[in-house]
Amino acid sequence: MVEQVALNSGTRENLLSECEGLSSLVEWLDTIQRRPGIKELGQKLESIEVNIPALKDCIGYAEDGYQRNVIKKTEFYELVAICWTPGQLTPIHDHVGSDCAFKIIDGVSTETTFNLNDKGLAYPTSVRKYHRGEICASDEPDIHRVTNNSHNELINLHVYTPPLHAYNTYEPAN
16 A cells, blocks of 8 residues: 655755755756656756755655655656655556656665566566665556565655656556
8 A cells, every 4th residue: 555645845845955966856857848758867866966864854654555755746747755664565557657767765676577468467577676876767658566675664766757647556467
């Protein structure tokens, strides 16, 4: 299960004032009025530094599932710090109509990608671990799952363009 919490404007402004990297990312995102694509998003995410203590002061973790901490959402993008405790994972899903790029801020993120069989069930095609500072990007038709397989908390900074309005979930082929 996913919990979604939107940062209030005061908390967001405080975070942006304490985190130059996030502030520059938001300024860049606010100036573009187009869909930048995952390559450009990935390059921008790679270029920023995040003040982890300041970010941790503004976000939270769900007891069951994982938590999406929405930092800012406009008609063109959605910036979210997604947090997992050990063992938490997303469902197998896609991003209908949105591209997604994310940077691992703290912890180790495991991404499993999937294809569908003739019955519409998902089977894994690859697994990759991403460490602090690495970038993962998914085109809108990609099907994947993000998991925290470590013993530590995980924070990923996601940018969806346009904002994530819907997604499909898939059953595993087991």
